[in-house]
Every structure is written in C-alpha cells, then in structure tokens.
Amino acid sequence: MRVVIAPDKFKGTLTARQAADAMASAVRERWPDARLDVVPIADGGDGTVDSLGGATRVDEVSGPLGTPVRAAWRLDGGLALIESAAASGLVLAGGPGGNDPWHATSRGVGELIARALDAGATRVLVGAGGSATTDGGRGAMEALGERTPFAPGWVTVLTDTTVTFDDAARVFGPQKGADPEMVRRLGARLSMDAEEWTARFGIDVRGVPRTGAAGGLSGALHAAGADLVDGAAYIAEVRDLDAAIAGADLVLTGEGAFDETSLRGKGPGHVIALAAVHGVPALVVAGAASRDVAGEHVASLVETVGVREALANPPASVRTTTAVALAAFAASRR
Numbered sequence: 001m002r003v004v005i006a007p008d009k010f011k012g013t014l015t016a017r018q019a020a021d022a023m024a025s026a027v028r029e030r031w032p033d034a035r036l037d038v039v040p041i042a043d044g045g046d047g048t049v050d051s052l053g054g055a056t057r058v059d060e061v062s063g064p065l066g067t068p069v070r071a072a073w074r075l076d077g078g079l080a081l082i083e084s085a086a087a088s089g090l091v092l093a094g095g096p097g098g099n100d101p102w103h104a105t106s107r108g109v110g111e112l113i114a115r116a117l118d119a120g121a122t123r124v125l126v127g128a129g130g131s132a133t134t135d136g137g138r139g140a141m142e143a144l145g146e147r148t149p150f151a152p153g154w155v156t157v158l159t160d161t162t163v164t165f166d167d168a169a170r171v172f173g174p175q176k177g178a179d180p181e182m183v184r185r186l187g188a189r190l191s192m193d194a195e196e197w198t199a200r201f202g203i204d205v206r207g208v209p210r211t212g213a214a215g216g217l218s219g220a221l222h223a224a225g226a227d228l229v230d231g232a233a234y235i236a237e238v239r240d241l242d243a244a245i246a247g248a249d250l251v252l253t254g255e256g257a258f259d260e261t262s263l264r265g266k267g268p269g270h271v272i273a274l275a276a277v278h279g280v281p282a283l284v285v286a287g288a289a290s291r292d293v294a295g296e297h298v299a300s301l302v303e304t305v306g307v308r309e310a311l312a313n314p315p316a317s318v319r320t321t322t323a324v325a326l327a328a329f330a331a332s333r334r
Contacts, residue, residue: 001034003027004248004280006241008040008267009047010256010287011130012091013314016040016047022315023252023285026322030330037244041253043267044158044213044231045129046085049074051235052125053081059115061108062139064088064132065100073112079123080116084109084214085130088139093132096177101186104132104176106217110143113155117147122154126221127231128213129160132176134169134186136193137220149201150225157210157218158231161265165194165205165219168212176215190216197223232270242274250329251275251282252322258286258300259293283325285318296332299325 005027007019014022017040024036042051049055055072063069069092074081085091087108093099109126116124133139141148163171169178169186178186191206193216198204201223205211210228211219222228236242245251253271255262263269268284275282282297287310289300301310304321 001031001250002037002248003034004037004039004244004251006039006041006251006253006271007285008042008253008255010314010318011046013256013287013311014318015050016042017050018315019254019318022318023322026319026326027252029323030326037248039239039241039244041232041239041241041267041271042127042235043129043160043265043270044127045160046083046089046091048083048127048129048158048231048235049081049086052238059112061087061111062105063108064090064093064104066105069108071108071112073116075116075119075121078121079125080119080121081125081127082109082112082116083127084217085127087112088131088133088214090130090132090176096175099132099177101134101173101176101178101182104135105139106131106133106135106137106214107139107143109217110140113140114144114147124155125158126155126226127158128218129231131214131217133217134173134176134178134190134215136165136190136216138193140217141220141224148224152225155221155226157213157221157226157228158234159210159213159218159228159265160231161213161261162209163212164207164209165211165216166190166207168216171212172215193220201225230265232265232267236270236274241271245274245280246278248280251280252285253282254285256287258284258288258298259290262293281329283329285322285325296328299328
C-alpha cells in the first residue's frame with residue numbers, strides 16, 4: 001500500500017506539517033507496512049513559506065490593523081518568498097470578530113516586498129491568501145513607493161482564488177467581518193482603486209481572474225507588473241506532487257474548513273484534481289465540512305469527535321478522524 005498524505009493547514013490549530021503527521025500516524029496504525037509520501041501543501045495562504053523551504057528572516061512590519069508584527073519570510077539567493085498572511089493576516093487581526101474591515105491594511109506586505117527588493121532579490125514570490133484586508137492593495141503600494149512598476153519577472157503572486165478585483169468585497173468581505181453595508185462601501189472603494197491603478201499603470205484589473213486575492217492586493221501588484229499564478233498548482237509542481245500521486249494507491253488531503261471554495265483554487269481541491277487525473281482515490285479529513293461537499297470520501301473532526309474535542313486536542317482528533325475515514329475506505333473496497 002502506497003499512500004500520499006498532502007493536507008493544507010487547519011488554520012488556527014495545526015500547520016500542514018502537523019496535520020500530515022497526525023494523518024500519517026493513523027495510516028501506520030492501520031497499515032504498518034504502507035509506504036508513505038508526506039507532502040504538506042499550501043496555496044498562497046498561511047504555510048506557503050514553510051511549504052517552500054521555511055523562513056530565513058523575521059522583520060517587524062505594519063500589521064493588518066497598524067500595530068507592528070514580526071513577519072517571517074524567506075530570502076534564498078536571489079529568490080524571496082513572502083506571505084501576505086504573515087504581515088496582514090486575518091489571524092493577526094483576531095479573526096473576523098476582531099478585524100476592522102475598512103481600515104485593515106496591506107502595508108506590511110508592501111514593506112516586506114520592498115525589503116526583499118532592497119536586499120537584492122531578483123524574484124519575489126508573494127503568497128496572497130489568509131489576509132484581513134480589502135484595501136485593493138493600496139497600503140502595499142504606498143509602502144513600495146517608487147519601486148513600482150516592477151521589471152518583468154520580478155514579482156509573482158501565488159493566488160488561492162480566481163475571484164476578480166471588482167468582486168473581492170462581495171465574496172470575501174463577510175469572511176473578514178464586513179456586514180452588508182460595509183461590503184457595499186468596500187466594493188465602491190475597490191472601484192476607485194481600480195481606476196487609480198489603471199491611470200497609474202495603464203492596466204485595468206477589473207474582470208481579470210485572480211486579481212481579487214487578498215482583498216485586491218493581487219490586482220494592485222498585477223497592475224504594477226506582477227504575474228498571477230495558481231498558488232496550489234505552483235507549490236504542487238515544486239514539491240513534485242503529481243509524480244507522487246501517479247504511483248499511489250490512496251491520497252489523503254484536508255484543511256480546517258472544507259467547502260465548495262476548496263475545490264476552486266485551494267490546496268485540497270488541487271490535490272483531489274490530481275488524484276482524479278491518475279485514477280487514485282482521495283479521502284478528505286477536515287476540521288469541518290459543509291453540506292455541499294459532504295460525502296463518503298469526506299470526514300470531519302466536528303462530526304467524528306465534536307467541536308470541543310477538535311479544538312482541545314487537534315492532533316489526536318485528526319488522527320482519530322483519519323482512522324475512521326480509512327476504515328470506511330477499506331470497507332468500501334471489500
């Protein structure tokens with residue numbers, strides 16, 4: 001039995017590596033002789049730096065609500081890797097309840113990009129996911145100042161969504177604590193931002209796929225010359241995940257909250273798609289799973305051990321839920 005274990009993070013409770021280790025423990029208990037390929041993944045959000053080698057630097061920058069934060073990033077030769085979540089993340093803002101959707105700023109991300117360029121980076125990868133912001137990238141652009149526009153190939157943005165700049169407030173605003181009136185105001189402000197980026201750089205980001213990531217940050221960077229790519233696909237290619245899955249008998253993936261959006265640009269969705277291409281069955285172990293994606297191949301901690309236990313002991317809960325999913329899978333193959 002050869003099993004590929006490739007989960008994303010369980011935001012706020014487990015890193016992708018910790019989740020993968022818990023899943024691997026359950027697999028070994030059931031199939032002691034199984035060959036395991038453990039490949040923790042990311043899609044541009046939290047954990048992107050770890051998935052591509054880990055941080056080598058930590059700098060103090062502006063946090064999402066203005067208070068300074070210490071953000072970890074990677075500089076390896078001429079390549080820099082930055083997470084928007086590390087500088088402007090929703091977790092840093094205290095989640096939707098603690099966030100201020102109107103004032104949340106991407107300035108810290110711009111400060112990190114500026115430091116990378118000033119340090120001699122010839123290429124900067126920016127993971128655009130997990131942010132608290134819907135500022136259209138204005139904070140980041142102010143921090144970058146005269147360093148824009150970027151030279152061709154300088155900056156690449158790893159996105160976890162195909163949402164467009166003009167739709168970012170409607171789609172992501174509620175997740176960041178915005179009520180309907182705030183969503184309307186944020187949308188109107190994004191429209192003005194788009195007009196400014198068009199006037200400044202000659203590129204209209206409205207209607208362009210992936211420009212809505214990180215509340216429009218990806219759109220602002222794109223207007224300034226950055227390339228936009230599928231973050232999950234990029235990281236999977238770097239980690240050679242396709243080759244690992246091609247020779248597997250089973251794939252395990254998952255994340256904290258698994259829903260329909262997980263299948264459109266998120267890490268687990270990409271893993272499931274790769275497994276389907278190779279005809280390999282895939283199981284999902286998630287913290288919670290919405291009804292629109294529930295099924296025999298999806299197991300959630302909430303359903304298996306309950307919310308309280310899942311939050312109190314995440315590794316054991318992932319291990320238990322994985323064991324339940326494996327038992328159901330084995331029974332279905334008889």
